[in-house]
Amino acid sequence: MTQSNQPERTVKRRDLLRSGLSACVALGCGASVARPTLAADQVDAPQHFPAQAKHVIVLYMSGGYSHVDTFDPKPVLTQKHDQSIGLEPKVIVTGMPKIDRFLKAPAWKFRPNRQCGTEVSDLFPHIRDVMHEVALIRSMNSDHSDHGEATLQLHTGSTSVAMPSFGAWLSFGLGSLNPQLPSHVVLSEHRPYSGAQIWDANFLPALHSGVRILPGKDPLPFLQSPNPTTIRDFEFELLTKINQKHQQQRQDGGQLAGRIAAAQSARGLQIAAPEAFDLSQETKETLHLYGSKPGDVKSYASQCITARRLVERGVRFVEIIDAVGSCSDNWDAAHRDIQSHAKYAQRVDQPVAALITDLKRRGLLEETLLVFCTEFGRTPWAQDGKGTKSRNHHPLAFSCWLAGGGVKPGITYGQSDELGNQVAENMVHIHDFHATILRIMGLDHTRLTYRYAGRDFRLTDVHGHIVEDLLA
Numbered sequence: 001m002t003q004s005n006q007p008e009r010t011v012k013r014r015d016l017l018r019s020g021l022s023a024c025v026a027l028g029c030g031a032s033v034a035r036p037t038l039a040a041d042q043v044d045a046p047q048h049f050p051a052q053a054k055h056v057i058v059l060y061m062s063g064g065y066s067h068v069d070t071f072d073p074k075p076v077l078t079q080k081h082d083q084s085i086g087l088e089p090k091v092i093v094t095g096m097p098k099i100d101r102f103l104k105a106p107a108w109k110f111r112p113n114r115q116c117g118t119e120v121s122d123l124f125p126h127i128r129d130v131m132h133e134v135a136l137i138r139s140m141n142s143d144h145s146d147h148g149e150a151t152l153q154l155h156t157g158s159t160s161v162a163m164p165s166f167g168a169w170l171s172f173g174l175g176s177l178n179p180q181l182p183s184h185v186v187l188s189e190h191r192p193y194s195g196a197q198i199w200d201a202n203f204l205p206a207l208h209s210g211v212r213i214l215p216g217k218d219p220l221p222f223l224q225s226p227n228p229t230t231i232r233d234f235e236f237e238l239l240t241k242i243n244q245k246h247q248q249q250r251q252d253g254g255q256l257a258g259r260i261a262a263a264q265s266a267r268g269l270q271i272a273a274p275e276a277f278d279l280s281q282e283t284k285e286t287l288h289l290y291g292s293k294p295g296d297v298k299s300y301a302s303q304c305i306t307a308r309r310l311v312e313r314g315v316r317f318v319e320i321i322d323a324v325g326s327c328s329d330n331w332d333a334a335h336r337d338i339q340s341h342a343k344y345a346q347r348v349d350q351p352v353a354a355l356i357t358d359l360k361r362r363g364l365l366e367e368t369l370l371v372f373c374t375e376f377g378r379t380p381w382a383q384d385g386k387g388t389k390s391r392n393h394h395p396l397a398f399s400c401w402l403a404g405g406g407v408k409p410g411i412t413y414g415q416s417d418e419l420g421n422q423v424a425e426n427m428v429h430i431h432d433f434h435a436t437i438l439r440i441m442g443l444d445h446t447r448l449t450y451r452y453a454g455r456d457f458r459l460t461d462v463h464g465h466i467v468e469d470l471l472a
Helices: 013-028 075-079 125-129 147-156 166-174 195-199 229-248 254-276 284-290 300-312 338-361 430-440
Strands: 055-061 084-087 100-102 110-112 119-121 134-141 184-187 211-213 317-322 368-373 398-404 411-413 423-425 449-452 455-458
Touching: 055 166, 055 300, 055 338, 119 125, 125 338, 134 423, 134 430, 147 166, 147 195, 166 184, 166 317, 166 430, 184 300, 229 254, 254 300, 284 300, 284 338, 300 317, 300 338, 317 338, 338 368, 338 398, 368 430, 398 430
Parallel strands: 055 317, 055 368, 134 411, 184 211, 184 317
Antiparallel strands: 084 100, 110 119, 134 398, 368 398, 449 455
């Protein structure tokens, strides 16, 4: 085929200029430039079931908090402190030798919530006070004992192969409630385990990847252009026309469609984000409730307030990744003093409890699902031998909780054994956890699929059961 017979696959310079002149004329005549519209796959989608919640806020405690020191009281550990229960039957953590397991008592006392009786340790006195709003799961189970793989599974369902994140699946399945803000937002001051994979859309349309927010004075770097509004509108209109013309000449334009949608989302962010992230609008009473102060834009308290503001403005999925510093400065107590938990609990306890209280008084708790979670628990024995202060990784049994829309409040579900070592009753695997959350949001985990590379993929793969007893 000669060059003259080939299909035209470029945007001509004269067409580019014509598009630009048209936009200039519109601006010169005082006509308004159209605001970005929703992409076809971003519209508010029909659900499989009546939804019990419209939004999700994930409160992810990176590093693996100890269930036996927080939400799962084990008096036997106190009674048998420093007693041996023998060698591990198998190696749990890759590369670690079998060790003699000396039981380690909880470092904090447990006390009941006054209304529902759910026991929580003194690490979380504020969260304990709102446990009557919470469905606590004491029988969580996952498949991997290394941070990277376990974090990946918590967020994507997979321990090894990069897959779309939980937030991306929800964004894909439900669409946006506000075209000027992304449907999937992640507040992450530091790089977490497995990095951006845990909020990536992977093979789903790129539009559904999480938009990372950096807590601080500049939450979205380069958000605002130095150009005046009229020039920005002209640039956006021109870029949109060029991309659309380019897309019309190509049958398989999935990536380009994603870039067009990303540009639309970015333009919407320029319009809506400054107001959404402006915490100076919050009252002193609200700041006090969360334990924040005027001018604070970086603390965990400010991140919880930001999450609430985003939900108020229609964002579907918000995740706050708690890590004080790098991956070595988090809830991980491997070869570290378990007393380090106090530092992290003090950072999050009051803001998390305040978030529940604040959502409820604003009428938002009924439509917002809160997910408080970690990638695995901690061993009931001391990691480094008798009398030592550390606890190792423990995926066999741990605790997470749900609160808000669609959840039975004030209950506990499942049990670990008397040591907190194995699940004794009503195991909830990560796949079951995901399936249940999707159900609350009106989605059937077996039907929320995407065809890629010749097969249908889903968040729960071929697994997952809905935990009906958690549902209101």
